[in-house]
Amino acid sequence: MRKAEKKFFFIGSDCPTSGQFHFNHCQDGENMKEKTVSLTTLAQLVDGEIAGDGGIMIHGLAPLETAREGEISFLVKANRSDALAATQASAVLVPMSIEKADKTVIRVRDPYLASAKIHNFLLEKPFRAMGIHSRACIGADCTISDQVTIAALAVIGDRVKIGDRVNIGAGTIIGDGVEIGDDTLLKANVTIEPGCRLGKRVIIHSGAVIGSDGYGYAVDERGCHIKRPQVGVVHIDDDVEIGANTCIDRAAYGVTWIKSGVKIDNLVQVGHNAIIGENSLLVAQVGLAGSTTLGRNVVLGGQAGLSGHIHLDDGVMVAARGGVHQNLSKGAMVGGSPALPVKQWAKAAAVYAKLPEIAKEIKQLKKDVERLQEDNEK
Numbered sequence: 001m002r003k004a005e006k007k008f009f010f011i012g013s014d015c016p017t018s019g020q021f022h023f024n025h026c027q028d029g030e031n032m033k034e035k036t037v038s039l040t041t042l043a044q045l046v047d048g049e050i051a052g053d054g055g056i057m058i059h060g061l062a063p064l065e066t067a068r069e070g071e072i073s074f075l076v077k078a079n080r081s082d083a084l085a086a087t088q089a090s091a092v093l094v095p096m097s098i099e100k101a102d103k104t105v106i107r108v109r110d111p112y113l114a115s116a117k118i119h120n121f122l123l124e125k126p127f128r129a130m131g132i133h134s135r136a137c138i139g140a141d142c143t144i145s146d147q148v149t150i151a152a153l154a155v156i157g158d159r160v161k162i163g164d165r166v167n168i169g170a171g172t173i174i175g176d177g178v179e180i181g182d183d184t185l186l187k188a189n190v191t192i193e194p195g196c197r198l199g200k201r202v203i204i205h206s207g208a209v210i211g212s213d214g215y216g217y218a219v220d221e222r223g224c225h226i227k228r229p230q231v232g233v234v235h236i237d238d239d240v241e242i243g244a245n246t247c248i249d250r251a252a253y254g255v256t257w258i259k260s261g262v263k264i265d266n267l268v269q270v271g272h273n274a275i276i277g278e279n280s281l282l283v284a285q286v287g288l289a290g291s292t293t294l295g296r297n298v299v300l301g302g303q304a305g306l307s308g309h310i311h312l313d314d315g316v317m318v319a320a321r322g323g324v325h326q327n328l329s330k331g332a333m334v335g336g337s338p339a340l341p342v343k344q345w346a347k348a349a350a351v352y353a354k355l356p357e358i359a360k361e362i363k364q365l366k367k368d369v370e371r372l373q374e375d376n377e378k
Contacts, residue, residue, distance in 0.1 A: 036059040036070075037057070037058060037121075038055055038057055039072070039091050039106065040055070042118050045121055046113075048106035048108040049106065049107040050106055052103070056091055057070065058091065058122070059122070061118055061119045067087055068089070072091045073091075074093040074094075074115035075111055076095075076112050077095075084101050085102055091103065091104045092104075092105050093114050094107055094108070127183075128149070129165070131150070132148070133151050134152075137154070137155045137156065138150075138156045139176065141159045142158070142159065142162070143160075144156075144160070144161075144162045145165075147165050148164075148165070149166075150168045151168060151171075151188070152170050153170050154169070154171065154173075157175045157178065157194065159177045160174050160175075160176070162180045163182035164182045165182055166185075167185045167186070169188035169189070169190065169206070172187075172189060172190045172192075173190075173191045175191075176194040180198045181198055181199045183200055184199075184200065184202040185204070189207055190207070190209075191208070193234075195211070195250075196234040196250070199239075203241040205242065205246075205266070206245075207244045210248050211250040212249055214230045214249040214251065214256075215271065215290065216228035228252060230252050232251025232272070233250055233251060233256070234251070235255050237257075237258060239261050240259075242264045243264055244266045244267070246266060249269075251273045256271075256273055256274055257274075259280075262281075262282070265283045265286070268285065268286045269286070272290045276298075277293075277295040277298060279296055279297045280296065280297060280300075281300070282300045283302040284302050285303045286304050287304075287306070289307050289308035290308045292312075293312070294312050296314045297315050298316045300322075301320035301321070301322065302321070306318075306324045310325070310328075313332070316329075317342075319333075321336075323339055
């Protein structure tokens with residue numbers, strides 16, 4: 001660990017004209033070669049069964065349509081097995097139900113999942129610690145591992161703790177007292193406000209703000225809005241990924257908590273004191289109001305909105321643009337605004353498209369009824 005005891009500022013003519021790192025733990029050319037492995041190795045990685053030549057060497061993964069020799073591809077649906085004949089891939093991941101193929105294949109239970117594991121494996125490279133760039137600013141009393149990369153114009157506040165193999169991009173701001181776990185990646189221009197805690201293997205994309213003030217005001221007798229101090233923090237557990245330009249507000253009191261395995265897309269807003277349960281998925285432009293809580297494996301479709309102080313239990317799914325205003329029980333599937341059970345919503349949506357025609361028929365029926373009434377009166 002490296003203990004930083006004083007601040008370094010680079011202003012005006014004092015700025016170095018060329019970026020230099022304070023230390024570098026890698027030798028030139030180390031780990032720069034592309035990974036190439038046998039098909040047998042990949043089959044073992046995904047618990048697959050090879051049908052064909054296990055000695056084929058693979059260096060990349062691509063879709064069936066664009067794959068070339070030396071690459072592996074994947075076929076998700078067995079009813080598209082005719083596509084195997086057209087691909088130029090050296091091998092293909094296929095469902096277990098495909099028994100015969102004119103090409104070398106690896107049979108797996110879930111080709112989509114297997115392809116993700118293989119792609120990550122092929123692209124994986126050992127961490128290269130580039131050290132702290134000379135144009136980064138490091139605060140006082142920080143504890144920083146020697147195995148880090150901190151890029152130019154990053155600003156690290158006081159009393160920050162940074163673990164092993166952390167990569168902090170250019171222009172990223174880390175507030176006082178922040179803790180960052182091992183193997184975390186913060187891309188360029190991320191902001192982590194004071195007091196927040198990040199677990200291990202966290203990925204945060206450019207423009208995200210973690211720990212901004214929650215949206216809280218009291219109204220006085222004149223109708224003026226008085227800001228309520230937001231004195232809590234944000235905790236982000238292990239294996240969380242947060243998309244570009246997402247904002248996660250600090251708690252008014254206590255903690256806003258993003259639990260392990262959560263994946264948040266771009267442009268998502270998470271209000272103060274929200275809790276997002278393990279392995280939940282939040283798609284782009286989702287909005288959670290303050291004190292909303294989610295159970296495990298909740299899925300919120302794009303632009304879904306949740307009002308404050310409600311709870312969605314484990315496994316709830318909200319369709320895109322769904323508006324939820326009340327608690328939802330385990331496994332509920334809803335859509336629409338206000339949200340309805342998804343089957344009811346689908347029926348209502350089908351009727352909605354026919355409303356002009358229905359209105360026309362109702363007008364005609366009213367005329368027919370009036371005519372019948374007139375006839376009866378005669």
